[in-house]
Amino acid sequence: MSAALRYAPANCADGAILSAFARDSFCETFGHLYPDSDLRAFLEENYSPALQTAEIVDPDTEHRIAWRGAAISGFVKLGRERTGHALPGRFALELHRLYVTRTDQGAGVARTLMDWAMARARARGAVDMTLSVFSENHRAKRFYARYGFIEIAPYVFKVGSIEDADLIYRAALDA
Numbered sequence: 354m355s356a357a358l359r360y361a362p363a364n365c366a367d368g369a370i371l372s373a374f375a376r377d378s379f380c381e382t383f384g385h386l387y388p389d390s391d392l393r394a395f396l397e398e399n400y401s402p403a404l405q406t407a408e409i410v411d412p413d414t415e416h417r418i419a420w421r422g423a424a425i426s427g428f429v430k431l432g433r434e435r436t437g438h439a440l441p442g443r444f445a446l447e448l449h450r451l452y453v454t455r456t457d458q459g460a461g462v463a464r465t466l467m468d469w470a471m472a473r474a475r476a477r478g479a480v481d482m483t484l485s486v487f488s489e490n491h492r493a494k495r496f497y498a499r500y501g502f503i504e505i506a507p508y509v510f511k512v513g514s515i516e517d518a519d520l521i522y523r524a525a526l527d528a
Contacts, residue, residue, distance in 0.1 A: 356422035358457075360465060363416035363428070368406030371418070374425040375400045378452040383487070383512075391513020408432075417469050419453070419462045427453035429466040431473055436483045436521050438506055445481035445523070446474045451493075458492075467500060471526060480527040485510065488518040497522055 363371060376396050384392055398404075408414050414432035418425055430450040439445035448470055453462045474482050485508050486493050494504075502522040510519040 358426060358460075358462065358465075359420050360469070361418055361420065363409045363418050365406055365409060367416075367418065368409055369402040370425060371409070371416070371428065372400050372402040372405040374428065375405065375450070375452060378454070381455065382490075386517070387512045387515050391515060395512045414449075415473055417466055417473075419457070419466060421457070425454075426457045427451075427462040427466055429470045431470045434483055436485060436508065438483055438521050438523060440481060440523075443480045444478055445483055446477060446479040448482055448484040463496060467496075471500065475526050481523055481525055483521060483523045485519045485521050488520050494520075494522075497524075500524055501528065 379396065379400065380392070387395070408430070409416055411432070414430065416428055416430050419427040428450070429448065431446055432449055434445040434447045435449075436447060448467075451463060451466060451470070453466070471482065482502075484497065484502065486497065487510070488507075501524040503524070504520050505523050506521040508519040508521045510517040
């Protein structure tokens with residue numbers, strides 16, 4: 354029998370394990386799309402242990418981790434709006450990442466993390482939330498639609514020399 358899930362905010366000691374989890378999750382889902390050299394450089398630039406620790410201590414960024422025993426089952430990262438698609442006069446936060454292990458997909462982990470992120474965004478005064486999603490990630494697009502997210506703009510997501518077609522989504526939190 355597997356360990357029960359528990360949810361907790363990330364702390365400084367979680368930087369290295371969060372880095373490894375984020376790298377593994379990104380590679381498992383998207384790694385096949387990129388040349389090895391581009392992928393390695395992207396992972397180092399975006400998921401290094403030092404960067405994960407810096408993001409954890411950033412007061413504008415919040416992480417919530419789903420733990421199954423001593424292993425991460427999933428996590429969500431919420432922070433400043435960086436897509437450039439916030440509406441004038443409406444404070445928005447961005448869902449930067451939501452990753453869940455394949456073994457826990459469909460087990461409610463993503464839903465629990467997303468519910469937390471939306472509640473935290475509202476508590477911080479956000480009236481909108483934005484995110485970007487890979488255009489071919491149909492499972493994620495269906496998931497976000499259930500939370501009221503709608504596609505608002507195309508976005509180019511670069512991993513080295515590869516340019517992916519991503520989409521910017523936005524949801525009103527005050528509806």
